[in-house]
Amino acid sequence: MSEFYRETSSLENKAELWFTENHTPNVRFSIRVDTHLISKKSPFQQIDIFTTPEFGKILVLDGYLMLTEKDEFIYHEMVTHVPMAVNPDIKNVLVIGGGDGGTVKQLVKYDTIEKITLVEIDKLVVDLCREYIPAVASELSDKRVSLKFEDGLKFVRQTTEKFDLIIVDSTDPFGPGEGLFTKEFYGNCCKALSDNGIFVNQHESVFYSEYANAMKKAHSKIKEFFPYSLCYQSHIPTYPSGHWLFGFASKVFDPRRDLQFGKWENLNIKTKYYNTTLHLGAFALPQYVRDTLR
Amino acid sequence: MSEFYRETSSLENKAELWFTENHTPNVRFSIRVDTHLISKKSPFQQIDIFTTPEFGKILVLDGYLMLTEKDEFIYHEMVTHVPMAVNPDIKNVLVIGGGDGGTVKQLVKYDTIEKITLVEIDKLVVDLCREYIPAVASELSDKRVSLKFEDGLKFVRQTTEKFDLIIVDSTDPFGPGEGLFTKEFYGNCCKALSDNGIFVNQHESVFYSEYANAMKKAHSKIKEFFPYSLCYQSHIPTYPSGHWLFGFASKVFDPRRDLQFGKWENLNIKTKYYNTTLHLGAFALPQYVRDTLR
Numbered sequence: 001m002s003e004f005y006r007e008t009s010s011l012e013n014k015a016e017l018w019f020t021e022n023h024t025p026n027v028r029f030s031i032r033v034d035t036h037l038i039s040k041k042s043p044f045q046q047i048d049i050f051t052t053p054e055f056g057k058i059l060v061l062d063g064y065l066m067l068t069e070k071d072e073f074i075y076h077e078m079v080t081h082v083p084m085a086v087n088p089d090i091k092n093v094l095v096i097g098g099g100d101g102g103t104v105k106q107l108v109k110y111d112t113i114e115k116i117t118l119v120e121i122d123k124l125v126v127d128l129c130r131e132y133i134p135a136v137a138s139e140l141s142d143k144r145v146s147l148k149f150e151d152g153l154k155f156v157r158q159t160t161e162k163f164d165l166i167i168v169d170s171t172d173p174f175g176p177g178e179g180l181f182t183k184e185f186y187g188n189c190c191k192a193l194s195d196n197g198i199f200v201n202q203h204e205s206v207f208y209s210e211y212a213n214a215m216k217k218a219h220s221k222i223k224e225f226f227p228y229s230l231c232y233q234s235h236i237p238t239y240p241s242g243h244w245l246f247g248f249a250s251k252v253f254d255p256r257r258d259l260q261f262g263k264w265e266n267l268n269i270k271t272k273y274y275n276t277t278l279h280l281g282a283f284a285l286p287q288y289v290r291d292t293l294r
Numbered sequence: 295m296s297e298f299y300r301e302t303s304s305l306e307n308k309a310e311l312w313f314t315e316n317h318t319p320n321v322r323f324s325i326r327v328d329t330h331l332i333s334k335k336s337p338f339q340q341i342d343i344f345t346t347p348e349f350g351k352i353l354v355l356d357g358y359l360m361l362t363e364k365d366e367f368i369y370h371e372m373v374t375h376v377p378m379a380v381n382p383d384i385k386n387v388l389v390i391g392g393g394d395g396g397t398v399k400q401l402v403k404y405d406t407i408e409k410i411t412l413v414e415i416d417k418l419v420v421d422l423c424r425e426y427i428p429a430v431a432s433e434l435s436d437k438r439v440s441l442k443f444e445d446g447l448k449f450v451r452q453t454t455e456k457f458d459l460i461i462v463d464s465t466d467p468f469g470p471g472e473g474l475f476t477k478e479f480y481g482n483c484c485k486a487l488s489d490n491g492i493f494v495n496q497h498e499s500v501f502y503s504e505y506a507n508a509m510k511k512a513h514s515k516i517k518e519f520f521p522y523s524l525c526y527q528s529h530i531p532t533y534p535s536g537h538w539l540f541g542f543a544s545k546v547f548d549p550r551r552d553l554q555f556g557k558w559e560n561l562n563i564k565t566k567y568y569n570t571t572l573h574l575g576a577f578a579l580p581q582y583v584r585d586t587l588r
Contacts, residue, residue: 207531275578281577
């Protein structure tokens with residue numbers, strides 16, 4: 001679904017290199033590339049890392065842009081600080097996916113978190129991100145982090161541990177991440193959560209119809225397991241449509257009513273996207289998104 | 295800053311046509327095109343209209359994408375319903391720019407609005423939008439609408455009329471719209487407003503540094519004239535970064551405190567993006583945007 005092509009610029013007389021992703025068959029997003037740092041095939045997917053003048057280093061899996069150094073903070077702050085500000089007493093966290101380390105980088109800002117288990121199916125993603133994108137991946141070495149290279153679907157099926165927070169930092173609902181959008185997975189996550197546990201997952205976008213249908217289904221599946229199940233949004237410039245949704249599900253917490261303003265502010269966590277005012281605003285969805293999810 | 299190119303697809307053996315806009319020198323956004331409906335040069339700018347499979351008809355001025363039929367509702371609802379929900383008694387409205395008719399299409403939903411003056415510098419934009427994009431432009435024929443084809447900067451310098459709402463639906467801060475980002479213009483708008491008047495303008499995006507600097511300057515200029523001057527945001531998939539800002543300025547209204555929930559809901563205005571919950575959320579800006587504007 002992507003192409004890397006060189007073209008000759010008549011102005012500069014220099015070969016140009018661009019990474020292009022098709023957001024739909026009729027929409028393309030392209031980023032100028034300085035160098036193609038690494039290209040490897042794991043048993044699970046094709047992994048490419050580029051350096052770019054606009055976005056710093058970018059990670060591409062199977063041709064899909066996963067993160068850029070310039071805007072990764074938006075996604076990773078929104079999957080972590082939203083649940084942490086609802087329950088700042090979270091101690092035991094499970095991250096499914098997230099081999100780039102961006103989610104862990106935000107979690108380790110909380111001294112109160114005691115244990116982070118990261119279950120990533122593809123060890124090569126972790127190895128390459130550590131080597132080539134240390135600004136994002138380096139906190140994977142924090143001593144509270146335990147890395148497990150296995151299938152997240154199988155992990156939650158078998159685990160007897162109870163987590164206060166499960167973050168599904170997955171790829172799209174096709175390819176290696178497909179199982180992370182099934183009813184079985186959501187049910188097992190529900191079981192693996194403590195009574196006041198929180199489940200957060202990436203929910204794609206609903207602007208383009210290809211994604212909208214997958215997310216409608218995913219959202220209604222999650223709703224069967226959790227009394228509180230809401231979507232919230234963020235602006236991620238490099239993702240399709242730029243309007244990205246996350247799911248927040250819990251047996252006890254309403255993420256708007258139960259936001260711990262003062263407690264979170266007192267932690268003095270430094271953020272570039274998240275703040276407690278934005279926390280509430282993120283749950284205020286456009287009318288067409290509300291109508292699609294209903 | 296844009297290019298229309300044809301390429302031969304080896305799969306379908308059919309020439310492909312794409313419209314491409316450079317969001318920065320290092321980022322490109324491309325839309326597949328079915329037909330190039332019309333291409334004309336006015337004394338002010340180059341005007342192109344295309345039909346596209348993903349976005350319907352799209353309007354391009356001087357190579358920059360101005361609107362698509364698929365997502366124009368987001369921009370146009372946000373510049374109109376936000377001020378209308380703060381003061382539903384608005385009767386006399388001035389629109390500067392907006393020759394495509396999208397802003398007027400939202401305004402005419404209010405029976406209570408008595409007069410809409412649209413000041414568009416380029417008559418050809420209005421003529422071509424009426425002919426080729428009637429789904430957006432047709433309400434320009436509403437009998438409350440008075441069209442004036444002149445420079446908005448000159449119009450507000452000379453007018454003796456008082457408006458309850460001025461909406462600046464302009465192009466970017468370069469080219470024909472440049473004067474609409476000056477201190478003189480903001481001062482004259484302030485004078486042309488009734489005591490409880492509201493001034494709304496498009497504020498671009500701050501994600502890419504090219505736009506951020508222009509907007510920082512514009513925002514600080516507006517602040518000199520109005521006790522209340524805030525930015526609010528929306529997700530516009532086809533604009534650079536997808537994260538688009540608007541300015542709300544008034545001598546008396548705080549757009550969050552003074553939102554007339556009940557009064558607006560009672561009007562039963564049908565919207566696809568705006569709702570009163572989102573109204574408040576739109577003012578909850580990401581931390582990096584707050585920091586940039588400060």
